Amino acid sequence: MRFDLSRFKSGTDRIDRTYEPGVFASATADTDDFRVAEPVHLTLDVKKNGNRVAMTGRVTTVLEVACSRCLEPYRVPVDARVDLTFYPATDPLATAKPARTSPKGDDDGGDEVKEDDLGVSFYSDDFIDLGQIMREQFYLALPMKPLCADDCKGLCPVCGINRNREACSCASTWVDPRFDALRKLTKNDLGK
Numbered sequence: 001m002r003f004d005l006s007r008f009k010s011g012t013d014r015i016d017r018t019y020e021p022g023v024f025a026s027a028t029a030d031t032d033d034f035r036v037a038e039p040v041h042l043t044l045d046v047k048k049n050g051n052r053v054a055m056t057g058r059v060t061t062v063l064e065v066a067c068s069r070c071l072e073p074y075r076v077p078v079d080a081r082v083d084l085t086f087y088p089a090t091d092p093l094a095t096a097k098p099a100r101t102s103p104k105g106d107d108d109g110g111d112e113v114k115e116d117d118l119g120v121s122f123y124s125d126d127f128i129d130l131g132q133i134m135r136e137q138f139y140l141a142l143p144m145k146p147l148c149a150d151d152c153k154g155l156c157p158v159c160g161i162n163r164n165r166e167a168c169s170c171a172s173t174w175v176d177p178r179f180d181a182l183r184k185l186t187k188n189d190l191g192k
Contacts, residue, residue: 001019001023001129001130001131001134002127002128002129002130002131003015003046003127003128003130004126004127005048005053005123005126005127005128006126008046008048011047011048012045012046012047012048013045013046013048014043014044014045014046015042015043015044015046015057015130016042016043017041017042017130018039018040018041018042019039019040019042019134020039021035021036021037021038021039021040021061023040023131024036024040024131024134024135032135032138033065033066033142034063034064034065034076034138034142035063035064035065035073036061036062036063036064036138037061037062037063037064037075038061038062039061040059040060040061040134041058041059041060041061042057042058042059042130042133042134043057043058043059044056044057044082044130045057051087051088052085052086052087053085053086053087053123053128054084054085054086055082055083055084055085055086055128055133056081056082056083056084057081057082058079058080058081058082059078059080059082059133059134059137060077060078060079060080061077061078061138062075062076062077062078063075063076063078063138063141063142064076065142065143065146066146067146067147067148067152068145068146068147069147069148069152069153069154069155070148070152070153070154070155070162070163070164071155071162072148072162072164074146074148076141076142076143076146078137078138078141080137080140080141082133082137083119084119084120084121084133085119085120085121086120086121086122086123086128087120087121087122087123088122088123088124089122089123089124090124148164149164152164156168156170157170157174158170158171
């Protein structure tokens with residue numbers, strides 16, 4: 001899934017590729033919170049100007065993620081816009097790290113991310129990893145709190161059954177054990 005820049009001198013090119021879900025299975029099996037469920041379609045317009053490479057286009061697929069309430073898998077459609085500019089890793093932009101200072105003037109040691117830097121990435125050895133571009137878009141498309149449905153009832157905290165499928169007779173009230181000592185006190189004890 002690499003794009004070879006050595007064969008691409010200048011001008012424009014178009015990438016129109018479809019990848020089967022199995023291609024992503026080995027690379028994402030242990031580290032990702034999702035599974036690619038349908039073929040991934042990648043369409044990019046590539047423009048090269050010297051060492052700078054601009055890629056714009058779309059990546060579309062369907063991901064399968066676990067619901068954060070009931071843990072059942074559900075599908076999330078992905079239709080992400082790609083707009084990236086690549087520079088060689090030896091470019092001064094890749095090595096320049098401006099110090100970030102706080103409003104008080106003291107250096108907190110972190111790097112400030114400017115708006116112009118958000119769509120910038122770097123390549124090395126005349127290759128751009130298209131797989132990495134697609135994985136980044138998958139992560140950006142994931143919901144912050146995945147829910148299979150807005151009214152998902154989740155799992156019972158006592159017996160663990162999926163409340164969307166069946167009901168249980170477990171007590172639904174939770175009592176904070178940190179307040180046990182206060183519950184033992186009575187009004188008479190407080191008056192003394």
